[in-house]
Amino acid sequence: SDYSQEPPRHSSLKVNSKEPFNAEPHRAALLSYITPIDFFYKRNHGPIPVVDDIERYNVSIGGLVEKPLEISMFEIRRLPKYNVVATLQCAGNRRTEMSKARTVKGVGWDVSAIGNAIWGGAKLADVLELVGISKYSSFSAPGGKHVEFVSIDKCKEENGGPYKASISLRQAANPEADVLLAYEMNGEILSRDHGYPLRVIVPGVIGARSVKWLDHINIIEDECQGFFMQKDYKMFPPSVNWDNINWLTRKAQMDFPVQCAICSLEDVDVVNQVKATIAGYAVSGGGRGIERVDISVDGGKTWLEAERYQRRNIPYQSDDMNNDKWAWVLFKATVDIPENAVIIAKAVDTAANVQPEKVDAIWNLRGILNTSWHKVQVRRAS
Ligand code: MTE
Numbered sequence: 001s002d003y004s005q006e007p008p009r010h011s012s013l014k015v016n017s018k019e020p021f022n023a024e025p026h027r028a029a030l031l032s033y034i035t036p037i038d039f040f041y042k043r044n045h046g047p048i049p050v051v052d053d054i055e056r057y058n059v060s061i062g063g064l065v066e067k068p069l070e071i072s073m074f075e076i077r078r079l080p081k082y083n084v085v086a087t088l089q090c091a092g093n094r095r096t097e098m099s100k101a102r103t104v105k106g107v108g109w110d111v112s113a114i115g116n117a118i119w120g121g122a123k124l125a126d127v128l129e130l131v132g133i134s135k136y137s138s139f140s141a142p143g144g145k146h147v148e149f150v151s152i153d154k155c156k157e158e159n160g161g162p163y164k165a166s167i168s169l170r171q172a173a174n175p176e177a178d179v180l181l182a183y184e185m186n187g188e189i190l191s192r193d194h195g196y197p198l199r200v201i202v203p204g205v206i207g208a209r210s211v212k213w214l215d216h217i218n219i220i221e222d223e224c225q226g227f228f229m230q231k232d233y234k235m236f237p238p239s240v241n242w243d244n245i246n247w248l249t250r251k252a253q254m255d256f257p258v259q260c261a262i263c264s265l266e267d268v269d270v271v272n273q274v275k276a277t278i279a280g281y282a283v284s285g286g287g288r289g290i291e292r293v294d295i296s297v298d299g300g301k302t303w304l305e306a307e308r309y310q311r312r313n314i315p316y317q318s319d320d321m322n323n324d325k326w327a328w329v330l331f332k333a334t335v336d337i338p339e340n341a342v343i344i345a346k347a348v349d350t351a352a353n354v355q356p357e358k359v360d361a362i363w364n365l366r367g368i369l370n371t372s373w374h375k376v377q378v379r380r381a382s
Pocket residue numbers: 040041042043044045046088089090091151152153163164193194195206207208209210211212213
């Protein structure tokens with residue numbers, strides 16, 4: 001493949017794979033509510049496509065619809081614009097840690113394959129109306145139940161074909177699900193790394209379904225048959241290995257579970273004072289909010305509740321700004337650090353789902369959805 005036209009990137013990113021380019025920021029970069037574009041993780045499966053002629057760029061919508069359509073960027077920009085604050089998280093976030101319990105297959109990530117951005121664009125539900133699919137419907141008249149997004153990049157997992165994914169038509173046509181065709185990120189034109197000129201954002205769902213460099217949309221009867229839907233991004237039980245795996249037995253992962261991580265400390269760290277502020281992010285999928293974040297400095301025997309923070313008056317806010325339903329919360333707590341401590345954070349979402357204590361309970365061969373209690377070993381400088 002041709003990696004000669006990759007965009008420039010910030011030099012402080014930790015590069016987990018060069019070609020395709022996969023990189024995440026240092027933990028401390030995640031301590032601002034809106035993640036700056038330069039420090040937003042980049043997750044690719046092939047070279048970054050070059051889109052030069054924006055005038056001629058259009059998205060075709062076809063498949064099981066009564067009125068197939070080609071819609072230009074100009075027309076997409078003329079639809080009502082929404083700004084949605086949503087956290088995008090790769091299902092592989094925290095995979096490196098899962099791999100330490102037992103080897104898994106996939107790009108290694110620390111805790112920063114996640115970011116929170118203001119996505120600006122048209123609602124998919126509005127776009128689907130243009131091809132005759134009414135809002136809140138769960139199927140199209142010719143019998144489509146899924147909406148497939150197809151890109152223009154070239155992935156080796158697809159034998160050089162484009163990346164693709166689908167979501168249910170019920171979710172796609174539901175304006176409250178806030179699925180976007182986004183052309184802006186944090187008030188700026190989407191950058192090449194993040195999907196210029198147009199990408200899908202599916203809030204509350206693993207990043208793999210938010211297809212970048214969108215080229216066409218198909219209304220289909222069954223789920224998308226692409227590699228990343230059928231042979232990847234599925235959560236298997238710990239008993240399944242590469243000899244007995246049967247991909248058909250599991251569903252394509254959609255919503256992500258409750259997650260949190262400490263970002264004020266690196267993996268093994270030294271703190272200078274007795275009192276230290278422990279800070280990080282917490283988020284849950286499916287639009288469930290965060291109810292609580294608990295911190296322990298004694299290996300999980302006792303806990304204290306962290307303060308939580310969600311910024312409301314952020315820049316580029318407009319009247320259509322949704323609440324922060326799809327966004328992470330930042331947490332912080334000031335604690336006394338014992339001389340040698342394991343600091344732990346765990347979050348509870350609004351459905352009272354709690355992160356599992358140990359990685360062994362959720363270990364899976366692809367190393368996805370590591371949401372075990374996040375632990376950091378600290379030593380106090382004397
Ligand atoms: N879309 C295309 N076309 N190609 C890709 O490789 N990667 C997916 C998703 N959309 C991908 C894609 C995955 S696995 C994730 S986690 C997110 O994009 C990452 O988005 P980001 O690079 O903007 O952070």
